[in-house]
Amino acid sequence: NKQHTVFTSLDQHLPGNWNMHLGYARTESTNHTTVAYAGAGYPDPATGKGMRLWTGAWGAGKSTGDNFDVYASGPFTLLGRQHTAIVGWNGGNQRARSLGGKAEINYPNIVPDYRSWTGNIPRPVFHPDGSHTETVTRLAGGYVATRLSLADPLHVIIGARSSTYRTDTRSYDKRGAYTGSGGLVETRNEVTPYVGAVFDINKQYSAYASFTQLFNPQSSKDRNNQFLAPETGDNAELGVKGEFYEGKLNASAALFHTKKKNMAELDRTVPPGFLLPDGSQAMVANGTGVTAKGVEFDISGQLSRGWEASGGYTYLHAAEADGRRAATTQPRHLLRLATSYRFDGRLAGLKAGASMTAQSATYSESW
Numbered sequence: 001n002k003q004h005t006v007f008t009s010l011d012q013h014l015p016g017n018w019n020m021h022l023g024y025a026r027t028e029s030t031n032h033t034t035v036a037y038a039g040a041g042y043p044d045p046a047t048g049k050g051m052r053l054w055t056g057a058w059g060a061g062k063s064t065g066d067n068f069d070v071y072a073s074g075p076f077t078l079l080g081r082q083h084t085a086i087v088g089w090n091g092g093n094q095r096a097r098s099l100g101g102k103a104e105i106n107y108p109n110i111v112p113d114y115r116s117w118t119g120n121i122p123r124p125v126f127h128p129d130g131s132h133t134e135t136v137t138r139l140a141g142g143y144v145a146t147r148l149s150l151a152d153p154l155h156v157i158i159g160a161r162s163s164t165y166r167t168d169t170r171s172y173d174k175r176g177a178y179t180g181s182g183g184l185v186e187t188r189n190e191v192t193p194y195v196g197a198v199f200d201i202n203k204q205y206s207a208y209a210s211f212t213q214l215f216n217p218q219s220s221k222d223r224n225n226q227f228l229a230p231e232t233g234d235n236a237e238l239g240v241k242g243e244f245y246e247g248k249l250n251a252s253a254a255l256f257h258t259k260k261k262n263m264a265e266l267d268r269t270v271p272p273g274f275l276l277p278d279g280s281q282a283m284v285a286n287g288t289g290v291t292a293k294g295v296e297f298d299i300s301g302q303l304s305r306g307w308e309a310s311g312g313y314t315y316l317h318a319a320e321a322d323g324r325r326a327a328t329t330q331p332r333h334l335l336r337l338a339t340s341y342r343f344d345g346r347l348a349g350l351k352a353g354a355s356m357t358a359q360s361a362t363y364s365e366s367w
Contacts, residue, residue: 001029002030002031003027004029005025007024007025008024008025010022021070022069023068023069024066024068026065027067029063031060031061032061034126035054035056036053038117038119039054040052040272040273048112048115049111049112051111052110053107053109054273054275055103056103058098058126059128063094063096065093065094068090068091069089070089071086071087071088071089073086081150082149084147085144086145088144089140090140091138091141092140093138095135096135096137097134098132098134099132100133103124103127104125104127107121133170135167135170135183136169137166138165138167140163141164143162144160145157145159153199154197154198154199154200156197156198157194157197159195160192160193160194163189163192164188164189165187165215168182168184169181169183183227185229190230192212192213192215193212193213194210195212196208196210197210204243205241206242207241209238211234213233213234214232217231221276222282223267223269228262228283228284228285229262229285231261231262231263232260232261233260233261235258236258237254238254238255239253239254239255240253240254249300249301251298253295253296253297253298256292256296257291258291258292259291260292261287261290262286263286264283265284265285267281267282267284289321290321291319291321292316292317292326292327293317296313299311305344307341309338309339310339311336312336313335316334317332332360333360334359335357335358336357337357338355339353340352
């Protein structure tokens with residue numbers, strides 16, 4: 001894989017202590033993929049037989065992306081108090097091209113004996129036939145947000161984004177003539193609001209709450225090699241933070257609840273070993289939704305001069321609509337501990353540290 005990116009940005013000061021930012025980036029990437037994977041079948045330890053090869057060989061693919069970002073931010077006065085606001089737009093286009101053709105594979109797909117097989121086989125050769133497909137994706141949106149100082153101890157953040165998303169795959173024949181499109185997924189003016197509030201209880205404690213809606217286009221594809229519909233849902237969080245010993249110790253605790261729809265899951269209706277042209281597994285959108293809820297604790301601080309430590313614990317309960325466990329690659333219990341010490345004196349400049357994580361079981365499935 002080769003990737004090149006060029007970018008530029010411009011920042012301008014505006015009257016009233018406002019600032020404007022303009023940004024642009026263009027990324028071009030090419031790839032050429034050939035893979036032979038002895039991953040099918042069931043190995044017999046006694047004879048070494050039973051395994052088969054999956055082979056994938058594709059011609060050179062190319063992807064081009066243009067991304068734009070523009071926003072302005074600054075203070076304003078309302079009802080005798082000063083607040084801040086930001087308004088902006090960002091988005092871009094991506095065009096991915098794949099060649100049509102077939103691969104010349106000059107070896108059997110049977111592994112005679114997995115115990116002695118070395119993979120010394122002829123390299124597959126891809127023969128393009130002149131046809132190609134182009135997947136065109138456009139994602140853009142405008143947003144506005146403000147941080148309101150309603151009172152000395154109370155601050156509120158309110159914002160919203162309106163997103164437009166469109167992707168389709170266009171086919172061209174051996175002469176380069178357009179023959180049609182498929183796999184259209186389109187969402188227009190999807191509004192995702194969010195709101196948050198922070199209340200300073202006293203000099204040590206502050207409480208916060210937030211709510212946001214979710215909209216996330218995804219790259220997973222179904223058995224027909226078409227993109228899945230974007231993820232949607234909402235997320236709510238409630239927590240408290242504390243600062244002690246003149247800022248040397250910080251702690252927080254939070255409750256969260258997330259609801260998502262159209263999450264990508266394995267498609268078990270396809271034959272075992274079925275792979276998409278890019279080598280990935282076919283997925284299906286979970287329209288009924290997944291609910292995740294849990295609690296999180298974090299603490300960090302300075303135990304003594306040069307000695308710092310931090311720790312945290314997260315409990316996550318994610319379930320399908322029918323009660324089955326969801327997000328099985330994420331642990332239900334996760335404990336994190338870390339510490340570091342910065343030496344002084346003759347060892348000044350030396351820092352040593354250690355960290356540890358402990359978690360409950362996770363698992364994933366292949367088909």
